[in-house]
Amino acid sequence: MGSGIAEVSARAGLDVVVVEATDEAAKESVGRLESSLQRAEQRGKLDGPAAEILARIDVVTDLDALADREVVVEAIVEDVNVKVELFKKLDAIVTAPNALLASNTSSIPIMKLGVVTARPQQVIGIHFFNPVPVLQLVELVPSLLTSPDTTERARAWVQDGLGKKAIESQDRAGFVVNALLIPFILSAIRMYESGFASAEDIDRGLVLGAAHPQGPLALADLIGLDTTKAVAESLYEEFKEPLYAAPPLLRRMVDAGLLGRKSGRGFYTYGGA
Template sequence: METIARLGVVGCGLMGSGIAEVAALRGIDVLAAEATREAAEAGRRRITGSLDRGVLRGKISEEVRDLALARLSFTHDLGNMADRQFVIEAVAENRDIKTNVIQTLDKVVADPRAVLATNTSSLPIVDLAVATERPEQVIGMHFFNPVPVQTLVELIPALTTAEDTLDRTRRFATEQLGKVTVQAPDRSGFVVNALLVPYLLAAVRMVESGSASAEDIDRGMELGCAHPMGPLRLLDLVGLDTAQAIADSLYDEYREPLYAPPALLRRMVAAGRLGRKSGRGFYDYSA
């Protein structure tokens, strides 16, 4: 088996920092990239804070934390990804931004066999693949938040993805990162979000129509259906802007009303009420 020793992660937000943390804990050298020096330092602080919390909770030792931090380095120049064997982009869920990142990686990553993976939640993988000179090496690799806790990774090969790329990505995810994989079709939403998003949007419509409060909807699903988190708390965790982007992509693909973002969701995003990351969504996190 080919072992990936040098991983690149582009984007140090919630998803990218989680991917980088997991890989570093599993003994992989990780280079994490952000758009600016300040953003890269913020990513470093996010990962360090997460590892420190792991120590405080007794999940990892101080030695394990220190070894993981030693395997992490940060950059704001994608040109430094040249020596990476495998790169995962985890930037904003925006087609233009992701396309630009993938095209840049295509130019700078020297190894012609290097896998270029995208952590998109909903965008067609083939659209990103054909923007490169190596479409056979591009694949979807959809992690779930929070990455250090959630075990699932969806693997999404495009029509252009080589079978060898799929096999190498599956082995990397399972044998090196310790994840469980499912293979999904290259259609918007893949498997999980194609099922999950209509449920989340239905909860928003219930609030919008006055049928039930956010608290009662969440309590009902948590206690009545044994869900670990109700749909509106989950939306606040994911980010309402991210949820809207995924819903828009699903609606563009399927043109079915159940995928259309409700007006309330759009208004909350416009007002900056994005959930936990902004301090307020369906719930208030300012305290």
Template sequence: MQTISRLGVVGCGLMGSGIAEVAALGGLDVLVAEGSPEAVRSGRRRVEASLDRGVRRGKITEAARDAAVARLAYTDDLDGMADRQFVIEAVAENREVKTGVFAALDRVVTDPEAVLATNTSSLPVIDLAVSTQRPAQVIGLHFFNPVPVQALVEVIPALTTSPDTVLRTRAFVSEHLGKEIVQASDRSGFVVNALLVPFLLSAVRMVDSGSARAEDIDRGMELGCAHPMGPLRLLDLIGLDTAQAVAESMYEEYKEPLYAPPALLRRMVAAGRLGRKTGQGFYDYTA
């Protein structure tokens, strides 16, 4: 089995930056691609700020931070991915955007054994696999936010994914990234979101109907069910636009009412109240 030392990460937002950080701390040579020089600068700041927080909190040493920074490189040109042995796509949860990235990676990555993985949280992996000429080497790899903290990764083979790709991916995740694995079928939502999303949407419906305030719903689940974070605070952390996109994808596949985005969620997204990243969601973060 090929030893993987060169990782590519496409996208350096909340998820991509976390994946890049964990991989660099794990000793990998990491190249991060973004769509513009400005996005590259923003992504670099995000990764380095997270590493600095790790030092301040005693999670990593200054030497480990400096070594990780040295292993990270950034580009705004996907052609730079040509020599990568494993590439993880972590761009917006949009089918057209993701298939475009995979078609480009298929043309660019020269290693015939390279694995192309998607961090999609709800889209069918097969849709991305068939946008390439190497569907046997495309697989789902769903991380959880924040990536440096959350131990779990879902591994999702498509119908076309080869057994060898599955074995190599599982070894990469456990040995290089130090993550725990659950394997799921290529069905929208996989394991975690298939259970979590209806719960989150139910909390939104309770607010929308006036059954309870956001604060009381969250406090009830935190104290009554020992959840570390209530569902509405969690939605603010995930991003309401991301939650809506996931719910829409799941509803498209299953046509079950429990997956349909509630009217309040749609209106908040339309208003730009997306949660922590915009300063306002179910809670106000501007202070």
């Protein structure tokens, strides 16, 4: 997600700094960006050379490199405690007086991140969808303390700057899309878990019978089963509705490291894993 956000920002002509946790992660990030931009160039999707766009992106491992940024988008692991600690650091590091501090979280309430800073009025959710260069939707999620100016500046950056389409959600776990999508995916997992139908037939049924572009179990593999579980837990914590509870099979698969496409195996097997 972070690489995708960096790519669309650089393709829009912006100067981008990406901070990774380790040198190895930084190297992998550069590799992903190079591959994605080269594919886009081969398909005629870029306005300029891939190398020129890549040159706008500086991948580093030092958070201090974000000090002068006007927009900072956090896209780390979906863990509220880890995100809270990062926002505390960003609040101390980012010196641009009107900087937007944004989270790409798919489920964690923005208020929990804003209140640990000295500028909660400048903290907002800007939730992109994967793959970022392809999908046009972005959710804007202001908290109760986010200023109207911050929301409008975020909307302008997303729509006028990046060319995306924005919708606005109240600061509730799951926001608009995942509050609708995750119960649907969890229902498919429960159907598979019960032996009601195979993974292939569940997915084929929704693709061929409901004109979905992808079945719910294949989609869960694409999202990542760990992320699916984290969003479900966030929704259940907030609303206490049974439909949001992560099924036992999902919890066991995450415990086993079967996370979907990124691990090579989930409800399906990928890349010979």
